[in-house]
Amino acid sequence: xxxxxxxxxxxxxxxxxxxxxxxxxxxxxxxxxxxxxxxxxxxxxxxxxxxxxxxxxxxxxxxxxxxxxxxxxxxxxxxxxxxxxxxxxxxxxxxxxxxxxxxxxxxxxxxxxxxxxxxxxxxxxxxxxxxxxxxxxxxxxxxxxxxxxxxxxxxxxxxxxxxxxxxxxxxxxxxxxxxxxxxxxxxxxxxxxxxxxxxxxxxxxxxxxxxxxxxxxxxxxxxxxxxxxxxxx
Amino acid sequence: xxxxxxxxxxxxxxxxxxxxxxxxxxxxxxxxxxxxxxxxxxxxxxxxxxxxxxxxxxxxxxxxxxxxxxxxxxxxxxxxxxxxxxxxxxxxxxxxxxxxxxxxxxxxxxxxxxxxxxxxxxxxxxxxxxxxxxxxxxxxxxxxxxxxxxxxxxxxxxxxxxxxxxxxxxxxxxxxxxxxxxxxxxxxxxxxxxxxxxxxxxxxxxxxxxxxxxxxxxxxxxxxxxxxxxxxx
DNA sequence: TCGAGCACCGGATCGTTGATCCGGTCCACG
DNA sequence: CGTGGACCGGATCAACGATCCGGTGCTCGA
Numbered sequence: 001x002x003x004x005x006x007x008x009x010x011x012x013x014x015x016x017x018x019x020x021x022x023x024x025x026x027x028x029x030x031x032x033x034x035x036x037x038x039x040x041x042x043x044x045x046x047x048x049x050x051x052x053x054x055x056x057x058x059x060x061x062x063x064x065x066x067x068x069x070x071x072x073x074x075x076x077x078x079x080x081x082x083x084x085x086x087x088x089x090x091x092x093x094x095x096x097x098x099x100x101x102x103x104x105x106x107x108x109x110x111x112x113x114x115x116x117x118x119x120x121x122x123x124x125x126x127x128x129x130x131x132x133x134x135x136x137x138x139x140x141x142x143x144x145x146x147x148x149x150x151x152x153x154x155x156x157x158x159x160x161x162x163x164x165x166x167x168x169x170x171x172x173x174x175x176x177x178x179x180x181x182x183x184x185x186x187x188x189x190x191x192x193x194x195x196x197x198x199x200x201x202x203x204x205x206x207x208x209x210x211x212x213x214x215x216x217x218x219x220x221x222x223x224x225x226x227x228x229x230x231x232x233x
Numbered sequence: 234x235x236x237x238x239x240x241x242x243x244x245x246x247x248x249x250x251x252x253x254x255x256x257x258x259x260x261x262x263x264x265x266x267x268x269x270x271x272x273x274x275x276x277x278x279x280x281x282x283x284x285x286x287x288x289x290x291x292x293x294x295x296x297x298x299x300x301x302x303x304x305x306x307x308x309x310x311x312x313x314x315x316x317x318x319x320x321x322x323x324x325x326x327x328x329x330x331x332x333x334x335x336x337x338x339x340x341x342x343x344x345x346x347x348x349x350x351x352x353x354x355x356x357x358x359x360x361x362x363x364x365x366x367x368x369x370x371x372x373x374x375x376x377x378x379x380x381x382x383x384x385x386x387x388x389x390x391x392x393x394x395x396x397x398x399x400x401x402x403x404x405x406x407x408x409x410x411x412x413x414x415x416x417x418x419x420x421x422x423x424x425x426x427x428x429x430x431x432x433x434x435x436x437x438x439x440x441x442x443x444x445x446x447x448x449x450x451x452x453x454x455x456x457x458x459x460x461x462x463x464x465x466x
Numbered sequence: 467t468c469g470a471g472c473a474c475c476g477g478a479t480c481g482t483t484g485a486t487c488c489g490g491t492c493c494a495c496g
Numbered sequence: 497c498g499t500g501g502a503c504c505g506g507a508t509c510a511a512c513g514a515t516c517c518g519g520t521g522c523t524c525g526a
């Protein structure tokens with residue numbers, strides 16, 4: 001009988017087994033997202049391609065599309081996944097203000113631990129991890145006595161503030177040689193001292209005030225405003 | 234006299250002029266940026282390519298690279314250009330608080346008039362228009378009596394807040410059929426009423442509170458906090 | 467008057483990307 | 497045994513950013 005497939009008899013032993021014994025579990029959506037986060041953490045948002053991601057997973061690039069519809073899906077899943085690390089405080093053990101401070105602080109920290117996430121904030125965040133923490137934020141404000149229209153305003157203000165802050169901080173501290181970039185900006189201010197007199201002497205990146213204390217100040221102001229609403233509705 | 238150049242006498246009228254009479258002025262960096270903004274406004278950030286931009290300008294795509302180094306340059310220039318529309322208030326005629334409110338309000342409005350800009354906020358903004366308005370913000374706060382470390386904190390809080398707010402609002406109101414997307418999100422909350430009880434009844438996109446009033450509340454709270462610092466340093 | 471240099475332009479092309487087509491291989495189950 | 501569905505990947509496509517290199521017309525000095 002002629003062999004219908006090309007190849008000669010007995011070469012089975014020379015060919016590697018069709019599905020090589022994996023050290024890793026078979027491909028799954030979770031494993032793709034996990035590896036995508038690792039890739040993003042190590043190399044930044046610009047270096048995530050489906051081919052490189054597949055290579056790290058030891059598969060072909062096209063295989064990923066069985067588990068995931070598009071590259072955007074990977075980004076959306078990765079973005080939501082990192083928020084699982086934001087601990088949801090127990091509101092009983094402390095006041096609402098401490099609970100919200102902890103939640104927003106955790107949110108802020110996670111965004112900065114994964115600087116690539118800041119560039120992805122401009123997409124609808126409807127994943128389970130994000131929604132669970134939004135739910136907690138709304139519930140805590142509601143229990144504190146904040147009612148409409150202040151409820152929406154308070155939730156928006158807090159989340160928009162943390163998003164904007166993380167975005168700006170990631171812009172200036174992430175990437176290669178952030179200190180060099182900041183120094184270049186400083187020099188630019190000083191070189192144009194006539195146009196930017198205040199920035200050149202008091203501006204950002206010039207004064208040695210750190211991001212975190214500035215972030216804390218703004219958060220305090222927002223919470224003060226919200227607290228005032230509670231007391232005088 | 235013989236014609237020195239090749240070609241027969243009188244055919245000038247048959248040949249098109251070598252450099253056709255442009256209806257538009259010759260290509261320049263400004264014209265590229267202007268057209269890029271028009272393209273972005275009409276079709277969104279995802280549809281800006283060098284080829285399409287060149288086509289709208291009536292040139293070849295490679296020609297753009299004579300005036301601009303990379304595509305990122307076009308984006309950076311376009312991003313800074315739109316901030317020229319943010320009017321710098323006159324601080325004399327009004328109090329510092331009114332001036333800052335006007336500046337931040339104008340900033341917010343411009344970001345929403347060009348929703349694509351929100352997706353670009355994660356890059357260093359060092360253009361002349363942005364810096365001129367930052368200079369005004371710092372100068373106004375300084376004149377109002379805000380000193381370090383509150384000066385940096387105040388400037389950061391305000392700009393980060395407006396950036397985050399615009400980013401979120403653009404995410405949910407820009408693009409195709411924003412109402413449809415919002416409705417889908419609402420349905421998602423209600424379908425998972427057990428997991429998101431508060432979001433389903435009081436959540437964003439559910440309550441009919443508009444973005445602008447929420448934005449105004451947060452801005453008021455921040456300014457209240459800053460004003461308190463001025464009075465009690 | 468003329469020609470050398472410069473500012474400006476664009477067809478052809480390169481490497482890379484996201485995504486699809488289509489033909490495989492394996493395993494569970496009847 | 498053998499059949500169907502879950503899973504995989506080489507080859508391929510169109511589109512993208514960017515570059516190479518050869519043009520063109522204008523300007524200015526000798």
